[in-house]
Amino acid sequence: MMAELPLDQVRTLLAVVDEGTFDAAAAVLRLTPSAVSQRVKALEQRTGRVLLVRAKPVRPTESGEVVVRFARQLARLERDAWSELGAGPDGEPTRVSIAVNADSLATWFLPALTRVPDVPPLSFELHREDEEHTATLLREGLVMAAVTSSPDAVSGCSVRPLGRMRYVAAAAPDFVERFLAGPLGDALAEAPVVTFDRRDSYQDRFVRELRQGAGGAGPVRHAVPTSEGFVEAIALGLGWGMVPEVQAGDLLRTGRLLSLVPERPFDVPLYWQQWKLDSPALAAVAEAVTAAAAQALRS
Numbered sequence: 001m002m003a004e005l006p007l008d009q010v011r012t013l014l015a016v017v018d019e020g021t022f023d024a025a026a027a028v029l030r031l032t033p034s035a036v037s038q039r040v041k042a043l044e045q046r047t048g049r050v051l052l053v054r055a056k057p058v059r060p061t062e063s064g065e066v067v068v069r070f071a072r073q074l075a076r077l078e079r080d081a082w083s084e085l086g087a088g089p090d091g092e093p094t095r096v097s098i099a100v101n102a103d104s105l106a107t108w109f110l111p112a113l114t115r116v117p118d119v120p121p122l123s124f125e126l127h128r129e130d131e132e133h134t135a136t137l138l139r140e141g142l143v144m145a146a147v148t149s150s151p152d153a154v155s156g157c158s159v160r161p162l163g164r165m166r167y168v169a170a171a172a173p174d175f176v177e178r179f180l181a182g183p184l185g186d187a188l189a190e191a192p193v194v195t196f197d198r199r200d201s202y203q204d205r206f207v208r209e210l211r212q213g214a215g216g217a218g219p220v221r222h223a224v225p226t227s228e229g230f231v232e233a234i235a236l237g238l239g240w241g242m243v244p245e246v247q248a249g250d251l252l253r254t255g256r257l258l259s260l261v262p263e264r265p266f267d268v269p270l271y272w273q274q275w276k277l278d279s280p281a282l283a284a285v286a287e288a289v290t291a292a293a294a295q296a297l298r299s
Helices: 007-019 022-029 033-047 062-084 102-106 109-113 134-139 173-179 184-188 202-210 227-235 245-254 280-296
Strands: 094-100 122-128 145-148 157-171 193-195 221-223 241-244 266-275
Touching: 007 022, 007 033, 007 062, 022 033, 033 062, 062 280, 094 134, 094 280, 102 109, 102 122, 102 227, 109 280, 122 280, 134 145, 134 266, 145 280, 157 173, 157 245, 157 280, 184 202, 193 202, 193 227, 193 241, 202 241, 202 266, 227 241, 227 245, 241 245, 266 280
Parallel strands: 094 122, 094 145, 193 221
Antiparallel strands: 145 266, 157 241, 157 266
């Protein structure tokens, strides 16, 4: 028979992870550091797993992430229950934490949140992360929902398709004249390129598609970690890059940007993943996000 997870021990583990140290967790919980340590050890003995890496700051192991995610979901359900009973703190908003990629955040996602009813009041906590890594925040229990490029549901989560975000390979006219003479695939493999950060692989993937799997983008890379700054850097001629179609539109029409391969768009499928909880707040956000994505993204 499966042993129960004592709620005081589960909440103590969460406090240690959130606060970063046993001493800080003890202060929040109004316990002694020894009592906090004993609760965590007792939980590890009960689960038969090491749940924490005792470093500074403390971080959960893979098994610890499972328990931390359970603790956050439990806290969410508890707050919803108190709210429905009318016994929660008066006027305290419900916090909804969401991981979202920068391009969605800069284009369609914020308008989606305006569709969410403001009764009961919600407080959004957005975490900007690459769409290929937002699922990691779900897995670690740091967010309740995420816009992700992965169709594979994180354990304990549901997933639904949102649509495809289209990107256009683009560069400034002067940059094209200077760097992109000759076969385009070979030229892009040598020309300066703008990336969002070191995780941004779209430019490399696009070049490999053009060159049938060979190589990637050039060695001169300018990392610009804001969506608006990324597009402006390309328009100013620092390099070429994959620009979201919705951000490229006006720049292409006015001639500040040129589409390098108009007949070859680059589409990234996006998905909405969220905890499998019967949470009215989370359901309202999911409905609004799905409706906005249906209008803003390609089907």
